[in-house]
Amino acid sequence: MTRQLFGTDGVRGTANTWPMTAEMALRIGAAAGRYFRNDGSNGHRVVIGKDTRLSGYMFENALTAGLTSTGMNVLLLGPVPTPAVGLLTTSMRADVGIMISASHNPHQDNGIKFFGPDGFKLSDEAETEIEALVEQGVEPAKAGNIGRAKRIDDGRFRYMERLKGTFPHGRRLDGLKVVIDCANGAAYKVAPEVLWELGAKVVPMGTNPNGTNINAGCGSTHPQAAAEMVVTHGADLGICLDGDADRVILIDENGDVADGDQLMALMAARWAEQGRLRDGTLVATVMSNLGLERFLGGRGLRLERTAVGDRYVVEAMRQGGWNLGGEQSGHIVLTDFATTGDGLLAALQVLAAMTESGQPASRLLRQFDTVPQLLKNVRYAAGQRPLEAPSVERAIAGAQARLNGHGRLLIRKSGTEPLIRVMAECEDESLLAEVVGDIVAAVEGAAMIRAAE
Incomplete structure (x- = not known):
């Protein structure tokens, strides 16, 4: 089955536009309810959190209606961070957790992310099965088996206590x-x-x-x-x-400003010194800077690269038994403490390093010199496939030939927006600008030609 709803991080789009409509959210809720309440009993739970978008009210209610219609009991957390949903899914013994958020996107967008009972994001296979149920439709529960919904008022406090528990015992942030x-x-x-x-x-x-x-x-x-x-x-x-x-x-x-690569370099080096970095391995995506890879190699550590998306980082970490990973964009995953990226948790690790070492942030967050990296995004219309155009394929082949031995090239479709992302790394900045510019121009040209057709 070809996935239409789920992207690299759940379902996402503009509110009140397919697939992010109230009707679709209700259907997704019902499908998820049927998928997780597979024994027909009424003891199944789902926790739902959201961010602060206006459309969050609409999707929270629609998902609740769909889930309870299939017999799931819903626990509503209100506005909480995504990692709080992962944590509370496990601590409240829920079958599934749902976060209503479009992460870093503007307010008019929204999304639906799923967590399994272990607190980790659902696999592609599970999402595909839920999508199939959305398409097929599901039989609602009998009237006597409809689920209940309840507000949980202390969810954020439970999460806060967990966060504080990750900070070194006996240390404080006094003076900072x-x-x-x-x-x-x-x-x-x-x-x-x-x-x-x-x-x-x-x-x-x-x-x-x-x-x-x-x-x-x-x-x-x-x-x-x-x-x-x-x-x-x-x-x-x-x-x-x-x-x-x-x-x-x-x-x-x-x-x-320091990005996720510098933060991961700091943590990998410190954890390796403390004997905490499992197998001397850091997991990051293909977007992480070449300078990070060189930094780790110089310390006898290894960088394991994955596809873009924090879920793929986490999957690789779980498969390899590694405990530190993340993305250049700032998703930092510390599986010793959490099941998903947690921005505040990662920041607390840096603050702990500051208090323990006495060094300022400017020293700790400049672990390596970055290789010049250039990223440009090209938007295309729905239904277009500009990467398949011969002119784009020729431009990419030419760029790879010019960068051979001098840098790195990465061309990919965004998993959450209709964008082609063109990224290259090269110490020769003029060459870097030329190869990225050539590919961007070819993609833009292909998109215009297809739009005209």
Whole structure:
């Protein structure tokens, strides 16, 4: 079966546009309910969390209707970070967890992410089976077996206690000033409170969600405002989360931005020194910088690359028995503590390193020199396949020939948006600009030709 609904991270799209409509959410809920309530009993549970998007109310209600119609009992967490759903799915002995969020996307988008009873995101195979049930339709439960729904008011507090428990015992953040940008998203209460309770002086940003300002000029995709706040307030660290707080971008005391690659390099080196890095291996995607690979190799450590998407990082980690992985974009996965990317958890690990080493963020978050990397996105219309155009294939082949031995090229379709992502790495920046420019021009040309047809 060809998957139409599920992408690389659940179902995602513009609210009130297929597939992110209330009707489809109800059908997805009913299909998931039938998939997980496969023995007909009424003891099955699902936990549902959401971020702060206006459309979250609509999807929360629609999913609840679909799930309860098939006999599932729904526990509603309200606004919580995505990693809280993974945690609470297991701690509340639920059969499935659902997060309503489009992560770093603008407010008009939304998405539905699923977690299995072990707290990890569902496999492609499970999602494909749920999608088949959506297409076929499911028989609702008999009237006496309809499920119940209940609000859980302390979900975020349970998550906060788990987070604080990952910080080194006996250490505090006294004397550290931290800017925390919550992107007007799911962590707008959790993140400032955790940092304050650990002793930091907190400068909060992006903590006034109104349903339409999530990720708007703030958060991990727009760290510039937080960087200015770090410098203005003389802060020791800036933490920028995205809308559902499963990724993080950090800012040092000088206002300089560090991405997930630098954070992973720091943690891999420290964990290796402490004997905590399993098999001396870090898992990251094909997007991670070549400089990271060289940094690890110079320390006798190994980089295991995966396809783009934190779920593929986690799958590789579980298969290999490794405990540290992530993405350049800021998804950092620490399976010793969590089942999915957790931005605040990763930031706490950096703060722990600062308190233990006495070194500033500018030193800790500059572990290696990056190889110049250029990424450009080309949008295309629905139904188009510009990568199959002969002109694009010729441009890619030419670029690979020019980069041979001098760099790396990666061309891929986005799993969440109609975009072709063109990325290359090369120490010769003029060559880098030329090869990326040639491919982008070819893709744009192919998209225009197909649109004209």
